[in-house]
Amino acid sequence: MPQQVRGVIARSKGAAVELTDIVVPDPGPDEVVVAIAACGVCHTDLTYREGGINDEFPFLLGHEAAGTVESVGAGVESVQPGDFVVLNWRAVCGQCRACKRGRPQYCFNTFNATQRMTLTDGTELTPALGIGAFADKTLVHAGQCTKVDPTVDPAVAGLLGCGVMAGLGAAVNTGGVGRGDSVAVIGCGGVGDAAIAGARLAGATTIIAVDRDDRKLAWARDLGATHTINAAENDAVTAVQELTGGFGADVVIDAVGRPETWQQAFYARDLAGTVVLVGVPTPDMRLEMPLLDFFARGGSLKSSWYGDCLPERDFPMLIDLHRQGRLPLDKFVTERISLDDVEKAFHTMHAGEVLRSVVIL
Structure with missing residues (x-):
């Protein structure tokens, strides 16, 4: 009935x-x-x-x-x-x-x-x-x-x-973060902080959290960020480069989904680095950039749908990692x-x- x-x-x-x-x-x-x-x-x-x-x-x-x-x-x-x-x-x-x-x-x-x-x-x-x-x-x-x-x-x-899988998967599945990588995450809400937790789980050694809210940056550090940048007070691209030997991060994850933050992610990555867009833009948003910059920097520009997850594979594994105290x-x-x-x-x-x-x- x-x-x-x-x-x-x-x-x-x-x-x-x-x-x-x-x-x-x-x-x-x-x-x-x-x-x-x-x-x-x-x-x-x-x-x-x-x-x-x-x-x-x-x-x-x-x-x-x-x-x-x-x-x-x-x-x-x-x-x-x-x-x-x-x-x-x-x-x-x-x-x-x-x-x-x-x-x-x-x-x-x-x-x-x-x-x-x-x-x-x-x-x-x-x-x-x-x-x-x-x-x-x-x-x-x-x-x-x-x-x-x-x-x-x-x-x-x-x-x-939804949110935690989207962020964690953006780092691990879509971004392919590995041991020793440098990672920057722009936007430290639930999705961004999950990307930080995922980067830490994957063995990244430099994990940079970028936001305009010090409270969110504190949450990010608690979840694994090694460095934080308040973008209201500092130029995010320059700050990321300074924290990565002047080169930029291997993987930069945009967890906001705005043209401004995507451009920050693009220029804050190392040559041949990876940009992952997991923040969801609105239909009216437009991006205008020099096409030559795309060619000259190489690398990968990716979008992450639900962290590119496979629930039957990922959910039980992540629950087990949580129960082990690793996530x-x-x-x-x-x-x-x-x-x-x-x-x-x-x-x-x-x-x-x-x-x-x-x-x-």
Whole structure:
């Protein structure tokens, strides 16, 4: 039978979110109902509320989540009721040209649940990133569920569902950071600090955090930065070069996603170095630079989608590293809140006062 549970929705552009009753259908073929244990408050959810993704209101917000499989539909073999899972928003198809070429992290046909959750009056909801986890329970495709160690704190595990995986993967997977490398990260929110943690995990010896907020720079140092630069007081490019023997960093990660920060990343890297864009630009942003500079500096210019991760490979491994004390995921959890605190958490996040607020259910 369909279930009526609580969920946080964005009913219209810019309006405050609402905690209301929603209806979760029984899982159909390849679908799973998950009882949510914890869900991080990500900037992407705020972007949905502001109409920055699309206009398919009302949205069921929340996507950075972990929970327990409650029921499964026909044909589901990868998980079963009782499994503890982290949800992901890029369930690969295995059949598209990217998957068949051995590059499933670029899958062009990712899966979501076929059925829609609704309001009690039957209005269909658009789940954020195909998940919708600011709710007691949600309906997802089975491929969006990755089993991990059930003894881990759900508030920590859920962070892999978006921001932490995006940043950490930008360093390790996309940027290919290795032992002895120098790395600079521009923007030290949750994604940027995850890139710093990833660079440290990969063995980088010089890890430079760049931001305009001393509080964020302190968080970055706590997560592995060896040097910090306040870009409000110093020229970021010059400062990075000075900290890397005058050459620039081997890998520079732009976790902001603005033309200005991307240009800083471009010029702050060493010759033949790598730039990784993981911050998400808006459609109106434009970049104008001398084409000769691209040719003359060589190297790689990359964009990172969800940290180029493969959830089945990366999530269990990262949880194991956390449990070994090698990856301090718990440091990203600034506060634990309830479902009716999401709107307040948006304001706190926008003010830069937290790395992550996490809804506990």
